[in-house]
Amino acid sequence: MKRIIKVMLIGFSLIIMGCSLAVSPDVAVKPVPQYKFYQEQEGLRIAVDPFYEKERLQNSFSGDLLSFGILPILIVIENHNPKSGYLLDRKFFSIAMEASQQTSDKDLAVPMPQKEIDTLKYTGLGIVGVSSIIGPPIMLIPGMAVMGYAAKKEIDIKEINENLSRKAFIDRTVYPGESHSGFVYFPVRDREASQNIAAVLVKAKDIPSDKELTFVFQIKN
Numbered sequence: 001m002k003r004i005i006k007v008m009l010i011g012f013s014l015i016i017m018g019c020s021l022a023v024s025p026d027v028a029v030k031p032v033p034q035y036k037f038y039q040e041q042e043g044l045r046i047a048v049d050p051f052y053e054k055e056r057l058q059n060s061f062s063g064d065l066l067s068f069g070i071l072p073i074l075i076v077i078e079n080h081n082p083k084s085g086y087l088l089d090r091k092f093f094s095i096a097m098e099a100s101q102q103t104s105d106k107d108l109a110v111p112m113p114q115k116e117i118d119t120l121k122y123t124g125l126g127i128v129g130v131s132s133i134i135g136p137p138i139m140l141i142p143g144m145a146v147m148g149y150a151a152k153k154e155i156d157i158k159e160i161n162e163n164l165s166r167k168a169f170i171d172r173t174v175y176p177g178e179s180h181s182g183f184v185y186f187p188v189r190d191r192e193a194s195q196n197i198a199a200v201l202v203k204a205k206d207i208p209s210d211k212e213l214t215f216v217f218q219i220k221n
Contacts, residue, residue: 027060027167029181032078037200037217043081044174048200048217049074051183052191060167062159066191070164071095072183073200077174085175085207092203093169093184097196098220173207196220 032038035047051057051072057064065072073095077088169182188194198220204213 025059027074029074029076032076035076037219038076039215039217040080041213041215042084042206043079044084044086044204044213045078045080046202046204046215047074047076048202048219049076050194050197050200050219052194061163063156065160065164065185066188066194068160069188069190071186071188071194071197072164072167073186074181074183075169075202076179076181077204078179079174079176082176083208085173086204086213087171087173087207088169088180088202088204089171090169090184092205094201095186095197096199096201097193098198 032040032045032047035049037049038045038047040046051060051074052066054064054066057066057072061072073093075088075093077086079086164183164185167183169184170180172180174180188197198218200217200219202215202217204215205211206213
């Protein structure tokens with residue numbers, strides 16, 4: 001019980017102390033067409049860039065997030081439509097495993113409500129989702145993601161949490177001529193499971209018409 005309380009206190013301290021921590025340099029964002037996975041619909045360009053590599057994770061977040069059960073995916077958006085603005089919200093983003101890894105027809109990703117996020121379990125190596133087959137992004141709370149490991153490497157974990165919070169995708173409407181980017185964080189079972197992700201799904205809502213655009217990025221090599 002004392003150990004659990006200690007870990008919880010360390011986690012909450014990250015919220016207070018995070019602002020004074022060193023953070024990794026911002027990720028250089030490229031024009032959307034320069035990414036491997038990009039699409040354009042009605043003037044809205046979107047690229048997704050999953051961060052699998054240990055070196056990129058270390059450089060961007062001060063730690064290997066996949067070892068904590070977190071896959072960060074960079075979302076880059078450019079609105080070249082001269083008339084429409086598009087609402088981009090993290091609950092519109094999801095991932096899907098390859099067909100052989102799915103367990104039922106309803107494994108097509110759906111937004112994760114807050115009550116489901118609250119059921120995420122912590123282990124000695126970080127965060128583990130209750131279901132890792134399909135995952136919408138984690139609605140990050142600073143200090144939440146890696147509390148379970150904090151007692152072992154407190155300083156590193158504080159820096160990781162600061163990077164997670166600072167670089168997270170912010171929900172917003174992208175108006176004509178604007179661009180936007182940030183990371184969304186998906187719970188995965190482990191590094192091997194992250195390699196079985198077949199697609200990243202992103203939905204955008206046209207503000208004037210309320211029309212929904214769906215982008216499906218086939219990222220499985």
